[in-house]
Amino acid sequence: MCRWMAWLGQPVLIEELLFKSPHGIVDQSLHARMGAEPTNGDGFGLGWYGTGEGPGIYRSVSPAWGDPNLRELAAHVESPLFMTHVRAAIGSPVQETNCHPFRRGNWLFVHNGFIADFHLLRRDLMLAIDPDLFADVHGSTDTEVVFHLALTFGLEEDPIGALERTVGLIEETGHRHGVANAVQASFGVADGESLYAVRYASGGDARSLFASADADAIRHLYPDNPRFQRLTRDDRLIVSEPFSDLPGVWHEIPEATSAIVRPGGVFETQPFHT
Amino acid sequence: MCRWMAWLGQPVLIEELLFKSPHGIVDQSLHARMGAEPTNGDGFGLGWYGTGEGPGIYRSVSPAWGDPNLRELAAHVESPLFMTHVRAAIGSPVQETNCHPFRRGNWLFVHNGFIADFHLLRRDLMLAIDPDLFADVHGSTDTEVVFHLALTFGLEEDPIGALERTVGLIEETGHRHGVANAVQASFGVADGESLYAVRYASGGDARSLFASADADAIRHLYPDNPRFQRLTRDDRLIVSEPFSDLPGVWHEIPEATSAIVRPGGVFETQPFHT
């Protein structure tokens, strides 16, 4: 049920992290190890900041592993901040408007997980979206509704707070409809400058989420790895599952925790309260 | 802005009407003459009754003129009752869930036209959908909302009445939001036995709509046309625009009119009141 990754750091060719890492996100589209399913073949999306106004988005219903355009794009676009998501659909149609990341203005949003019994809750949740945003929900995923709720609750001013309020509302709506443990999630958010990530599940046992260690630490651990030697203090990855098994390179983000990555490689976590 | 056709009559290979008629619906996807645009290349759909339970649907985002699967299907499926729609998108994404016909149970629904300023009215109209049906709206077209409103207002018991109530509600919702002439439409409905069609626009000047003449009349007019000689009294076509220029073969359905085609070629019209 989906895998995602986000990069903030020095500008890199996107293919470095999509195709050239040993167990990068495209490999995870076919062979995920820590997800609910090994296969995440129901479309994918890439959102990146760089040239032009606001983030660009490339979304496709093809499996990421077989899409020639993704290879081309990744080999010819450089970015200091981008997110990629590979999808395993659970009920909603395989269509581009259901592929992550979702975007509004300068903001991007991805999600691994689900709203339980979304069919039951969908109407109430959509009614809670700011009426001015309602008509901008183009697809039929739970995630797009979560995103528009978060926008309604102030994502653009206070991303983590808005997600706390959003998750709280969904849990409460779930309770009203007899749905326990309404939210299962890792969320990723970007605003063109920073990255925000949340790992949370209403009933615990949230989807996996990891951050890369300090570049310094990684370089010291693996002095012979040329890829790692190119890392700088500015570089940080957030991923659904590690790109490699190397010890010391990846730190698990605890459950019920939010993380912020700011320029310069600053990485902070705090408890996520709903 | 879309063209559609519907057949009720003797079982025929679908290709007879899609590909073998001189200006059939697939030709209209590329060269429509009476539509708002000559090109209807933003996907298409075919719904048919025959083998299996309820109607089958084939929908694709490809232009109808170039889709090899449509040719195959049309050449290998026979049906006494089917509808085809070619789409010219006006705003909503090109995705299968936005292609007509829409379906619920045994019912199929197609639409040529639009709801004016749908972006403004979408939320209010979706709130008027029966809450039990709300979560079944999978795409983002105005038409799918119209269909679910019609289901809410009793389409399955009284198709024309339900459409009158639906159009009335949309016009009223439009007025509340300062949107004049909210509805521009020809609608087509099938339930597995009969066909229902409506031509109506809030401000007049509704999309074109035609019915084929009595098979007897057509045969007498064109005694040398082998295709027409195969027609029986049971056969009737409803089309956005005629498949040919032959006089006497097509009757225009007047504005603000509903038409019903019943088995046996029975064809009745009545005024459409909102």
Added chain:
Amino acid sequence: MCRWMAWLGQPVLIEELLFKSPHGIVDQSLHARMGAEPTNGDGFGLGWYGTGEGPGIYRSVSPAWGDPNLRELAAHVESPLFMTHVRAAIGSPVQETNCHPFRRGNWLFVHNGFIADFHLLRRDLMLAIDPDLFADVHGSTDTEVVFHLALTFGLEEDPIGALERTVGLIEETGHRHGVANAVQASFGVADGESLYAVRYASGGDARSLFASADADAIRHLYPDNPRFQRLTRDDRLIVSEPFSDLPGVWHEIPEATSAIVRPGGVFETQPFHT
């Protein structure tokens, strides 16, 4: 690297074998057990005989597990003879013209396996195709070349003999280019009346292939299984891997063996010599 199935017997709704069997071919698109890879998500195809002239074909680049049109078609088309193939691409592009089955006139052809170093052999093999057929090769798979070679060598008169000569030519061409073990294959062929299947690999260890047991035997083994009780003597399945683990239901076709299924459930095998 691909899975396929073929049915010859009483007319059935195609979904019975694609979707309603416990480990049917669509399940195998996501969770193959005996293939080179569990995932066969690089498009698929269905060829069936029934209404209309010659076999119909539906091919798509979507994974079979997520294609709504395949579900529709399978639920609304009945056929006494059909083949389905799910693809795991190994090098050639994911496009409809690379999806099996391939067709000429009344003939359908599917393949699980590959020609080794096809890139090296492609030109010589294409030159061996009957010049009148050359321009009908539309895609870029090894399989389509195999099919056109088999047509060149008399597939339509002597299917198994033509495949023997084809495989022989490919092995010989391989030898000339220093390619050992040029052919890895199970092949399936249909002509509208009978089914032909081959299991063969130049170096042994051929792709798996199974035939269903006599309907009588299956019914006696599983008297409480309603699905099996509907089987008749006419019914026979050929599959890359069994739809279930039930003992006695499936017989492995030995390596270097061809099999013929004729109307009435007649099943014959013979050695396959190249």
Added chain:
Amino acid sequence: MCRWMAWLGQPVLIEELLFKSPHGIVDQSLHARMGAEPTNGDGFGLGWYGTGEGPGIYRSVSPAWGDPNLRELAAHVESPLFMTHVRAAIGSPVQETNCHPFRRGNWLFVHNGFIADFHLLRRDLMLAIDPDLFADVHGSTDTEVVFHLALTFGLEEDPIGALERTVGLIEETGHRHGVANAVQASFGVADGESLYAVRYASGGDARSLFASADADAIRHLYPDNPRFQRLTRDDRLIVSEPFSDLPGVWHEIPEATSAIVRPGGVFETQPFHT
């Protein structure tokens, strides 16, 4: 039957020329004025030079007018040299491997036109391709064969000469098969530094082709047009049909003529001899 454009000059956001020009190439996909057909909706392609190694390619089977990814890419990629092609298929399948531009190493190739009776000539023409290149022909268009013949005849050393030899060979092959007027074409070629264009038809009446005038001339003609005032001496467009009707902005390239655009806006033409 196809339209294309190529830009060489100052780096620009690709959308400037695809979407923001009044009758740009995307508008021509729906409303071509000088082509064989107004609609060029059978896929498209964009090839650009910029970041990363060699040119990037984005190709899609969707009509260019409705593809959201093309809009995204065009709004977020800047390039000093790029080509776009919108396709109207005439016989060969709508698939990405049949979309232009075709690429080898640093070279891109587009074509508007056709080889007459390609079905008859295909085998002989493919045999004339350098055997080492043969297996790299992935699609089924005449254009891809032309491109590989041109590579065979030295495109990378002498682009125009190689195209002259290629066209000569095709005409000669046509004669052998009784096909008169074998080649109808405008060709576009890029190598990362310069642009090459050819307008030629075996029997005359070649597809239209235009070059933009000197930037100086354009600026003097239209002093109030802010878009034109941003033009520099380096900028040059080659197009199947003009983006506007403004006099003095576009120069028709004569029939049987090749043109070269070099950095610095250098524009040279010479007769094209086969």
